[in-house]
Amino acid sequence: MKKTRIGELLGIAYPILQGGMLWLADAGLAAAVSNAGGLGVISPMAGMAPDGDPVENLAAQIEKAQSLTQQPFGVNIPLDLRDCGLLIDLILAHQVKVAITAAGDPRIYTELLQSGGTKVLHVISSVKQAKVAESAGVDAVIAEGVEAAARNGFDELPLFSLIPQIADTVKLPIIAAGGISDSRGMVAAFALGAEGVQLGTRFVAVTECIAHEKYKEAIVQAGDTDTVITCRQLVPSRSLKNTEFSQVLLGMEAACASADELREFMGHAASRRAGLEGDLDNGEAYCGSSAGLVHEILGAGEVVQKLVDGYGAVLKRL
Ligand SMILES: Cc1cc2nc3c(=O)[nH]c(=O)nc-3n(C[C@H](O)[C@H](O)[C@H](O)COP(=O)(O)O)c2cc1C
Numbered sequence: 001m002k003k004t005r006i007g008e009l010l011g012i013a014y015p016i017l018q019g020g021m022l023w024l025a026d027a028g029l030a031a032a033v034s035n036a037g038g039l040g041v042i043s044p045m046a047g048m049a050p051d052g053d054p055v056e057n058l059a060a061q062i063e064k065a066q067s068l069t070q071q072p073f074g075v076n077i078p079l080d081l082r083d084c085g086l087l088i089d090l091i092l093a094h095q096v097k098v099a100i101t102a103a104g105d106p107r108i109y110t111e112l113l114q115s116g117g118t119k120v121l122h123v124i125s126s127v128k129q130a131k132v133a134e135s136a137g138v139d140a141v142i143a144e145g146v147e148a149a150a151r152n153g154f155d156e157l158p159l160f161s162l163i164p165q166i167a168d169t170v171k172l173p174i175i176a177a178g179g180i181s182d183s184r185g186m187v188a189a190f191a192l193g194a195e196g197v198q199l200g201t202r203f204v205a206v207t208e209c210i211a212h213e214k215y216k217e218a219i220v221q222a223g224d225t226d227t228v229i230t231c232r233q234l235v236p237s238r239s240l241k242n243t244e245f246s247q248v249l250l251g252m253e254a255a256c257a258s259a260d261e262l263r264e265f266m267g268h269a270a271s272r273r274a275g276l277e278g279d280l281d282n283g284e285a286y287c288g289s290s291a292g293l294v295h296e297i298l299g300a301g302e303v304v305q306k307l308v309d310g311y312g313a314v315l316k317r318l
Pocket of ligand 1: 177289
């Protein structure tokens with residue numbers, strides 16, 4: 001398939017990234033994606049107990065990934081995590097090739113990470129954020145549309161109009177995220193100006209993901225209208241709609257619940273309850289609108305290979 005700046009920058013065969021996923025993106029999943037030619041990504045709290053230590057957990061996950069793959073992999077750093085400075089020290093100490101920063105200001109850590117040889121990709125959801133990331137010197141941006149699972153940007157911009165506007169504004173390579181589950185989405189993203197794609201929802205429903213089977217099955221069963229954005233007041237997040245959790249949250253929002261009331265209802269680790277424990281009624285089951293394109297649980301490597309194989313077929317059809 002087409003060589004892009006992203007493949008070259010990250011040293012990977014195919015410009016396909018598995019997105020960071022708070023409690024779920026562990027070393028096993030990341031290594032499977034990296035071994036298939038994409039870029040696997042570890043999240044600091046993957047597989048961790050609710051009261052665990054993300055720094056200790058990440059150190060163990062990085063070492064495990066290094067034992068499972070010789071290929072580059074990344075670490076996702078939500079910049080609003082209390083210990084994110086310590087997590088960055090770990091990335092540097094372990095010479096992790098790629099850091100994916102999100103939910104915070106890219107100007108704080110980019111230079112430090114790059115000084116240790118780590119490439120920095122920053123997640124953005126608007127043109128303004130892309131400009132800030134470019135001025136911070138990041139190596140590439142991950143532009144995430146409102147179709148994506150989990151946290152969305154406050155302006156809820158759809159990928160189809162977001163990518164070309166970013167391509168018109170910054171010179172950085174762009175990775176498209178949100179709503180992409182197959183090679184049609186990948187070709188479309190490239191046509192809009194992206195040079196790589198990042199998938200989250202598709203990589204939950206794979207055998208190597210530590211997500212609970214009930215959650216994977218719910219993604220496979222979900223159709224086009226089965227996700228919803230909740231929590232707009234705090235941080236807009238896309239998850240499965242027909243769960244008690246989402247319905248209660250929507251009811252609270254309709255009744256103008258305060259931010260404190262919403263926080264209290266969510267509690268700590270709401271997405272862990274759904275994602276790892278399979279308690280879809282009492283947890284937040286993050287899910288992107290592309291779940292309607294996910295019809296079976298596959299191996300992570302199969303997902304990568306299907307994207308690559310289908311790419312040529314889509315181009316031929318066009
Ligand atoms: C269960 C789950 C948890 C996620 N947690 C994070 C996270 O901690 N940090 C982050 O940058 N993105 C997170 N994401 C977003 C993904 O990295 C990715 O950008 C997004 O899922 C792409 O959209 P898609 O779900 O439509 O493929 C999460 C996605 C899922 C499915």
